Amino acid sequence: MSVTYPKGFRTNGVSAGLRRNGNPDLALIVNDGPLQAAAGVLTSNRVFAAPVAWCREVLAGGTAHAVVVNSACANACTGPAGLADAKAEAALVAELEGCPQGEVLVSSTGIIGQRLEMDKMTAGIRAAHAGLATGADADDVASRSIMTTDTHPKTTAQEFDGARFGGIAKGAGMLAPQLATMLVFITTDAVVESADLQKALAPAADVTFSRVDSDACMSTNDTVIVLASGASGVTLSPERLQEALTAVSADLARQLVGDAEGSHHDVLVQVNRASSTQAAVAVAREVSRSNLVKTAIAGNDPNWGRILSAVGCVPASVAPFDPDQVDVRLNGVTICRGGMIGEDRSLVDMTGREVHIEIDLAAGDASGHIWTNDLTHEYVEENSAYTS
């Protein structure tokens, strides 16, 4: 179960014919209420797709009845015509559901710079709407409809004090700093207003989706949407709601890292004893973006010199620390101590899927992390062969 695990939601996914391989490529999620609260975090790329522009309008209105999502085509860099296409999708769902067009969210992922095939979209939306349902099968096909290069769907279902949360996500590549073609749709039957939902979502996304940096590339279409139906009758405290959304987001974010394009390792870069959280995250991000670190990990090489070299690229104004005080621990072995050679690198076991890099800056009490992946032949293969 995922998006219909909370009460008040129906979903479906169909093959609209957008993907050449005939796999499901269009999903619809409908919120039957009683509430239709919504919140979202969208890409901060200045080049953003038409559906992102439309979502901003809908979210500003504070009410969302449904979200329609397609894969295979990002509807990005398509100009006014692309925006008209996104609005036409919303209008069709609105007509079918009997709600205002301005209450239908639209989301797309896939190739940039191509128009949507609107005849296929129209037929697909009608078919998806006709089969809206609750339960495992509906959730499963919805989660598979939003996939691009993902090798499997990502889902979650969790309960907090009687309120349920469900979610689906896609994004095997382009997971990035401020999110990146990552689409995430979370549902909940908690009772909450849109403004409070947004207040809880933003910090939750900040410590989960924004701490995933697979290849440092930020997409034009990144979208995290939360829909709340209120159908459980349960109201969570603001703190508890944020806790719940953080847990749900962390679960999905971790699954996204685990399926990043061509990766062999999931890499946690944990920075401790930093002067601030911002400094810790900046150092973690610099390390997570170093192609030399990432290729070393792909080769199971405990190359702390490359890690330390990346750490040294962070300006002192961003992260004050003394390079001669920095320790680096790799899978528990302190291979670099005080900026110099530490324990024997042959002690480091790099064979597991997870690699833990711990950097101790000896500069304060704050900490922060980034999840990233190694850089492999398969990453190059997928991204040199696949037009997106």
Added chain:
Amino acid sequence: MSVTYPKGFRTNGVSAGLRRNGNPDLALIVNDGPLQAAAGVLTSNRVFAAPVAWCREVLAGGTAHAVVVNSACANACTGPAGLADAKAEAALVAELEGCPQGEVLVSSTGIIGQRLEMDKMTAGIRAAHAGLATGADADDVASRSIMTTDTHPKTTAQEFDGARFGGIAKGAGMLAPQLATMLVFITTDAVVESADLQKALAPAADVTFSRVDSDACMSTNDTVIVLASGASGVTLSPERLQEALTAVSADLARQLVGDAEGSHHDVLVQVNRASSTQAAVAVAREVSRSNLVKTAIAGNDPNWGRILSAVGCVPASVAPFDPDQVDVRLNGVTICRGGMIGEDRSLVDMTGREVHIEIDLAAGDASGHIWTNDLTHEYVEENSAYTS
């Protein structure tokens, strides 16, 4: 010819036994004067190698009689013992040349976090010194002694108004923003004081070596050194000197890009009509660092969507422009016009070694460029298999 093309210099290279394959790995360049002026641009990485620390001291003194360079070991992250090793190298050259220790520059490239084998260094320095010479053979072995993963030496020899300039460079990988394990040694017989040489070198390096960004990784050992002997008796105007150093640096920088690890394409990212040079370079750098752009180019895919998506990641505060006004030209074909689909992408010929990406921001009169490379299987192979 290269470093001994200008009058007043001798050089040599030997196999000190640092490289396992027995290739030359130690070079010595001596300035016989009459002047011993020197200038340098060194890594801005906060984690910098012992020889970089020592070079800063020597350059502050304003006089450099010689430079000794080794490959195979970076002498980085080696603490006080590593600094003592660098000073011992300088002391030995000083003893052999009869000059102060503080007038001998030291440079290293290779594996980080390992001590130099000083017995081999000592024997190598003595052997190199015994064979110091001028001419093509001496220049050739010196240029090969500083190579690591380079597939061929990089050299230049140019004359400006009777003053000669020569140079050797290495760095098939880690070419980066503020330089990166790139070592460059330039000689000239122009008459110039150290302070004026530095004034000419800094802007020359800024528009050449600092505009090469192969993999965005900045090294602990980056070094550009210029030695001036004054032996020609020719004094160039400050403008002409800067022009000469820029030409010499551009020649070497272009050769470095052409031999970047595993690359199949040399990519010029040229940004035009920007609000400032800084804005143009920031946009060019963002594009040049996108692994998605770089893998697309490796696949000969004219993927303008990924280019535009990278452009959009530059904050408006850094580079003001309207994404809907941006044109992207790839090898002369305007495949993106006004942020949307332009000419047919099938018109773009990506088969040549050079790829030209031109981005028109329609935001001003400034321009700037970055040279980068594609991201290939061979890059991953070299960097996952080779410990550096």
